[in-house]
Amino acid sequence: MGKQSVVDLxxxxxxxxxxxxxxxxxxxxxxxxxxxxxxxxxxxxxxxxSLAETLNTTRGTIRKALQKLDFYGLVxxxxxxxxxxxxxxxxxxxxLMKSIPVSKDQKMIDLLEARFVLDLQCTILAAQRRxxxxxxxxxxxxxxxxxxxxxxxxxxYLEADYLFHLAIAQAAGNHVLVSLLNQLTPRIVTREQPHxxxxxxxxxxxxxxxxxxxxxxxxxxxxxxxxAMRNHRQWALKxxxxxxx
Amino acid sequence: MGKQSVVDLxxxxxxxxxxxxxxxxxxxxxxxxxxxxxxxxxxxxxxxxSLAETLNTTRGTIRKALQKLDFYGLVxxxxxxxxxxxxxxxxxxxxLMKSIPVSKDQKMIDLLEARFVLDLQCTILAAQRRxxxxxxxxxxxxxxxxxxxxxxxxxxYLEADYLFHLAIAQAAGNHVLVSLLNQLTPRIVTREQPHxxxxxxxxxxxxxxxxxxxxxxxxxxxxxxxxAMRNHRQWALKxxxxxxx
DNA sequence: CCATTGTAACTGGTTAACCAGTTTGAGGAT
DNA sequence: ATCCTCAAACTGGTTAACCAGTTACAATGG
Numbered sequence: 001m002g003k004q005s006v007v008d009l010x011x012x013x014x015x016x017x018x019x020x021x022x023x024x025x026x027x028x029x030x031x032x033x034x035x036x037x038x039x040x041x042x043x044x045x046x047x048x049x050s051l052a053e054t055l056n057t058t059r060g061t062i063r064k065a066l067q068k069l070d071f072y073g074l075v076x077x078x079x080x081x082x083x084x085x086x087x088x089x090x091x092x093x094x095x096l097m098k099s100i101p102v103s104k105d106q107k108m109i110d111l112l113e114a115r116f117v118l119d120l121q122c123t124i125l126a127a128q129r130r131x132x133x134x135x136x137x138x139x140x141x142x143x144x145x146x147x148x149x150x151x152x153x154x155x156x157y158l159e160a161d162y163l164f165h166l167a168i169a170q171a172a173g174n175h176v177l178v179s180l181l182n183q184l185t186p187r188i189v190t191r192e193q194p195h196x197x198x199x200x201x202x203x204x205x206x207x208x209x210x211x212x213x214x215x216x217x218x219x220x221x222x223x224x225x226x227x228a229m230r231n232h233r234q235w236a237l238k239x240x241x242x243x244x245x
Numbered sequence: 246m247g248k249q250s251v252v253d254l255x256x257x258x259x260x261x262x263x264x265x266x267x268x269x270x271x272x273x274x275x276x277x278x279x280x281x282x283x284x285x286x287x288x289x290x291x292x293x294x295s296l297a298e299t300l301n302t303t304r305g306t307i308r309k310a311l312q313k314l315d316f317y318g319l320v321x322x323x324x325x326x327x328x329x330x331x332x333x334x335x336x337x338x339x340x341l342m343k344s345i346p347v348s349k350d351q352k353m354i355d356l357l358e359a360r361f362v363l364d365l366q367c368t369i370l371a372a373q374r375r376x377x378x379x380x381x382x383x384x385x386x387x388x389x390x391x392x393x394x395x396x397x398x399x400x401x402y403l404e405a406d407y408l409f410h411l412a413i414a415q416a417a418g419n420h421v422l423v424s425l426l427n428q429l430t431p432r433i434v435t436r437e438q439p440h441x442x443x444x445x446x447x448x449x450x451x452x453x454x455x456x457x458x459x460x461x462x463x464x465x466x467x468x469x470x471x472x473a474m475r476n477h478r479q480w481a482l483k484x485x486x487x488x489x490x
Numbered sequence: 491c492c493a494t495t496g497t498a499a500c501t502g503g504t505t506a507a508c509c510a511g512t513t514t515g516a517g518g519a520t
Numbered sequence: 521a522t523c524c525t526c527a528a529a530c531t532g533g534t535t536a537a538c539c540a541g542t543t544a545c546a547a548t549g550g
């Protein structure tokens with residue numbers, strides 16, 4: 001890393017505490033320093049040690065916050081040298097930082113909506129790009145789903161349903177979409193169970209809905225796949241939100 | 246955490262090294278242990294110390310791997326007590342673990358495709374749910390974009406374009422979608438620049454394309470918004486992939 | 491025989507010292 | 521002046537010891 005002057009932060013305002021984890025609290029403070037112009041994109045950050053002193057924390061906390069920023073691509077860490085803010089515009093970096101601490105307690109409906117958006121597009125793409133191997137995996141997953149669906153009384157089929165849709169996502173051939181989908185799934189599956197204790201009449205539709213999706217993908221028809229998937233969602237939402245919130 | 250027997254891992258096969266970071270290497274080993282049945286969903290994991298010894302690493306490496314698993318919801322960590330595998334099916338946990346280490350070196354085309362999928366759906370939702378305040382922010386961002394677009398010769402307008410679409414995403418009112426979008430953006434913006442040195446004729450279309458999207462959102466017409474956004478994408482792809490890969 | 495208690499071992503979290511590589515700037519040679 | 525040398529200070533990364541809270545289990549009392 002080249003020679004660069006490091007800004008002294010001691011003269012800038014630091015906000016007071018809130019109900020955030022120490023790590024997210026530090027993120028917020030760094031964002032404020034950015035907003036006040038104390039830090040500028042492309043500029044080198046003060047060392048972890050001096051940041052800790054300035055922001056009244058330990059180095060460990062600073063370290064966790066910076067690692068998080070690195071994960072989101074907002075900061076470039078060079079070992080044994082230093083850390084600099086990514087070369088994006090100040091507005092951009094600030095906006096991106098705002099969205100980071102929100103990651104917890106996301107609304108269930110938002111999670112479901114996001115998952116459906118991804119599932120739907122993956123299904124359309126799968127109908128365009130599927131290989132024979134993809135089709136075999138999808139059908140195997142459907143078999144597994146049917147088995148769980150008809151044999152057991154508990155919610156195990158929910159995960160089989162996830163595996164079914166995951167196979168479709170993999171057939172779409174976009175690793176990023178698969179990764180985003182996998183990020184959502186645990187948060188949904190571990191919270192969805194309470195809604196689904198009862199299996200009313202609508203549930204019997206699921207196997208046929210799945211089959212329609214498979215057929216569309218086999219025929220390599222994106223339009224039919226989209227319609228089948230939208231139909232699947234319509235009933236899924238009805239199944240999840242019957243009576244309770 | 247209740248009393249639970251901890252499985253002894255010493256008798257199970259451990260695979261040899263590869264080109265992975267130590268952390269991801271450990272993740273892979275844990276996945277193998279799961280596949281071999283040494284670990285089962287819901288079961289308590291051995292302590293970080295004993296895992297480190299079993300897998301021939303330090304506690305720090307194990308720690309980082311477990312934190313990552315926790316982030317993806319695959320593991321529940323209870324301070325001063327222990328760590329257990331999330332109560333999902335074994336297939337599910339295995340599948341989810343597979344997708345974790347892939348997060349780096351994602352293909353540019355996959356990133357762009359994923360971003361467009363999210364942008365498109367956010368635009369549609371924004372046309373349905375926008376408030377007046379949302380509309381004002383979107384138009385402000387468009388002004389900023391125009392200013393950057395016509396004044397400067399470098400790629401600064403790219404970020405203004407991102408801020409414009411981000412405002413639309415926020416108008417969609419789904420925090421999860423916004424979060425996913427923000428995750429993608431830095432990886433794209435920091436790599437997109439080389440493609441866009443030259444500004445050929447097609448570039449002059451951008452402001453009008455944006456305006457069409459704004460108009461559709463103002464009219465609260467999801468159909469028109471979708472069409473405008475698809476049109477925007479079509480030209481964007483042409484702009485990005487002209488000549489080079 | 492069973493319930494209660496007390497303690498020792500164990501758990502994840504944190505910290506301070508240390509490591510190896512980088513940057514810096516004064517001092518000297520040209 | 522200009523360039524090189526090199527050691528001291530500084531950088532992010534790692535480790536081992538420590539911390540507070542939990543668990544497990546043998547000793548104890550009924």
